[in-house]
Amino acid sequence: MILxxxxxxxxxTTLMLSAARLLRGIGRCVGIVLNDQGDELVDTRLAEAAGFPAQEIxxxxxxxxxxxxxxxxxxMDQPGSKLAPEFIFAEPVGTCTDxxxxxxxxxxxYYREQFRLAPLTVLVDPARAEELLHPDADPLLAYLFRKQIAEADLVHFSKADLYQQFPALDGVAARPLSAHTGSDIQEWLDEVLSESAVAGSRILEIDYASYADAxxxxxxxxxxxxxxxxxxxTPAAVIGPLMARIDQLLSARQISIAHLKVLARSANGSLKASLCRNGGQPWVDGALDAPPSPRYALTINLRAAGAPEELSSALDLALRDLPGRxxxxxxESFRPSPPVPEHRFEDVA
Structure with a gap:
């Protein structure tokens, strides 16, 4: 299992799908487990559309x-199951640590005989790192971000095709890769599957009250x-204006976007776009050249620094502006409840 x-x-998700395609290309079976605080996940639908067995928590x-x-x-691991992958990628919630x-x-x-574990990889967006390591960053989110990096067995910068320079991460060595271009994905896979590094080599010291507040x-x-x-x-003609309108409405209310994802699916193809900050350039994955369709299944996931009712209000207005019904x-719109883990080990097993 690769966490x-x-x-x-x-x-x-982009990294996992890119790596999963490489493994599938050499005849290996791959499964993916996604995770979220709520229901109806864009990334689960995307993994399924890519042809991978997907489960979600x-x-x-x-x-x-x-x-x-x-x-x-x-x-997924049942003998004879159509799922039965040799490799399982697992993606926790983006605000999870410990x-x-x-x-x-x-x-x-408890499950040493059932699952071999790869080292914990933590992926870092260079622009997000600059933002959250800045002295003026939200202290709670900065705390969470630093804890994610501190417990990693491996740290990699993502989106290396977009950046030439990468911020220092408190003395942590981090190598760049790009899931979009495929740069260094095979090297990362070779490393996590080599069993040369221990999975879960360190235990965090963490204040769960601060973690919950973050x-x-x-x-x-x-x-x-x-x-x-x-x-x-076309799906692009649906997603583009919709995301731009949500961005505009949230920016007018001074609500910072942490992550906005929209998936549009039709009989002609699917397209996902994601946005990591207000006024940013959407990141697109899927069939940009898909033919037009009069009907789409839409899935929208939004994480932003605003009250749930404000997010719902903005989305309601954006949906009303669409050229259709x-x-x-x-x-659902909410703030996550405090984390209460079923298990927490104080020492490395």
Whole structure:
């Protein structure tokens, strides 16, 4: 099992899918487990669209849903199952930390015979690092970010195709890679699968009250539904204006976007776009050249530094501006509850 952590928008799903495609290309079976505080995840739909068996843990992080997490791993690992992957990538919530003590150590202690564990990789967006390491950064989110890096067995900068310089990470050696271009993905895979590094080699010292406050600093919104257009549009023509409108509405309310993801699916193809900050350039994955369609299944995940009702209000206005009718199947907006892990080890198992 390959656990990939990192802050919201670091590119964890993109890295896992890129690596999974490499493994599939040489005939290996791969599964993916996604995680979120809420339901209706863009990344689960994206993994399924890419043809990978995908499971998801919702309503809490892996550590707080550890028993369910293990059940999902075991379900994928059943002999004779169509899933039965040789490799499982697992992506925790982007605001999770203390993964070594609450996930890797329990797996090492209680499930050593069932799962071989790769070293914990933490992925870092260079621009996010500059933002959260700045003296004026939100102290709670900065605390969380530093803890994520501190417990990592391996640290890698993502989006290396976009940056020439990378910030210092408190003395931690971090190497760049790009899931978008594929640069150094094979080298990362070789490293995590070589068993040359210990999985969960360190245990954090962490204040859970500060950790809980950091997670609750962001509002979370998940929406899923159907869009029926007055005339057929390409997925890019749907997602682009929708994301721009959400960005505009949140910026006008001085609400900072931590991560916005939109997935549009039709019979003609699917397209995902993500945004990591207000006014930023969306990151696109999928069929940009997909033909127009009059109907789309839309999934929207938003994490932003605002009250849940403010996020819902902005989304409602943005959906009303679409050139068609959006029918809601699922809508939730909330602040995460404090983390209460099922297990927490004080020492490396």
């Amino acid at each position: 990939v952590g990192g802050f919201l928008g670091a590119g964890k 919702t309503g809490g992080c892996f550590c707080c849903r550890f028993s369910e997490f293990v059940q999902k791993l075991e379900r 993964l070594s003590a609450t996930i890797l150590q329990p797996l090492k202690r 997670e609750a600093a962001l509002g979370w919104l998940n929406w899923q539904g159907e869009l029926r257009l007055r005339s057929a549009l 959006a029918r809601t199947a699922h809508w």
